[in-house]
Amino acid sequence: MKSKKSIKSIVTVAILGIAVLFFINSSFAANTAKVNVETANLRETADSNSKILEQLSLNQEVEVIEQSGDWYKVKAMGITGYLRQDLITVEQSQEEPTNTSVEENTQATQTESETNTTPEENNEEQQDNNSSTKRDGATKKVTEDTKLKIVPAINATDIIEVKKDEEVIVTETINDWVCVETETTKGWIRKEKLKDVEENQETQQEENKEETTENQQVAETVLKTLFVNAETVNVRKEANTDSEVVVKLSLNTSVDVYAEENGWSKVKVEDKEGYISSALLSDKKQETSRSLETPRKQAEQTQEQTNTQATTSSSGQGAKVVETAKSYIGSKYVYGATGPNSFDCSGFTYYIYKQYGVSLSRTAAAQYKNGTAVSRSDLQLGDLIMFGPSASGINHVGIYIGGGKIVHAANASRGVTTDTINSGYYNNNYVGARRVL
Secondary structure (H helix, E strand, O other): OHHHHHHHHHHHHHHHHHHHHHHHHHHHHOOEEEEOOOEEEEEOOOOOOOOEEEEEEOOOEEEEEEEEOOEEEEEEOOEEEEEEHHHEEEEOOOOOOOOOOHHHHHHHHHHHHHHOOOHHHHHHHHHHHHOOOOOOOOEEEEOOOEEEEOOOOOOOOEEEEEOOOOEEEEEEEEOOEEEEEOOOOEEEEEHHHEEEHHHHHHHHHHHHHHHHHHHHHHHOOOOEEEEEOOOEEEEEOOOOOOOOEEEEEEOOOEEEEEEEEOOEEEEEEOOEEEEEEHHHEEOOOOOOHHHHOOHHHHHHOOHHHHHHHHHHHHHHHHHHHHHHHHOOOOOEEOOOOEOOOEEOHHHHHHHHHHOOOOOOOOOHHHHOOOOEEEOHHHOOOOOEEEEOOOHHHOOEEEEEEEOOEEEEEOOOOOOEEEEEOOOHHHHHOEEEEEEOO
């Protein structure tokens, strides 16, 4: 009898257990939950790398269908998918049993503590989760200064500003939004604000090519055509009198001028490029008796006529030198200075003649060896005149300006000025003259 009662009791308990289990499952199936982060991704399968079916907003309700590990199978907006359990808060439809053990209560408390995190903390956790998604790996460049969003929405919270041309790595794409990584953070940006790195390089190369072509076209523009106004002129590789001579040009040779700067003209002639002192060029050809004579008369021309022509040409160039030199009257005398605002005596002559493509020695004594000797009775404009107790003791130099006068850097008290050479110190210490044109 007792055995029958025991069997009946066991069957009753089993039936009750099955009923309770069925009730619990039915209740759980009817459970609802709310999204506890600003944006949660509803995925196709219980996997962080699976396709995103929809994005749910903070406090949006979902119907919980079942639990699968760390994921809930839910239904929202008519779509069935999976949400990670820490992204939603489940609202139980029946109270939890009160006869749980201390260990179970402790676990429940820990679970509740983990669930009741702030939306901000959950957003950070969601970012960490997103980092585990399958990376696109493509490197892009930002087309303009813009701010990364915490989620793919226009009104979402800004994370950090990225600058134009900053490189980022694409990790995920949703419609017109792209999730990217910078060196310091991760966020969302509109697709149209990114471009391929290769595309940028090609564009830059094209721009550089166009700029180079434009510069070449500018460089090849002829400003004007001028003519050499001296018997012989040096075309130099660079714009200074110490530079290598590219070619020598004769009187009235035409040259194309491309640029002018600091008293020099960049020219091209006979397929060669170089620099000529601008003072040695004119906009018109120089008239010469040679161009008016017949070939026979040219052949019969005497040495005296040749010398006279050379003297006339040199004198005309000397007048330009004198005009330039006189424009510096009033400048200071400073020992060792070679211009452009102060000079000593030989520094003054050195500076003036440098503007005409003539490179003189640096000291007065050394300049006495430049050019050719000229007698005192045959002085012309622009000749150098040296002074001193003797030819071996030359200590001063000036430029002859006609009328028995020179222009020179006299001394510290007088600076650049003019003086006569026909009386006083300069008459008594006259050593000789040199023609360097």
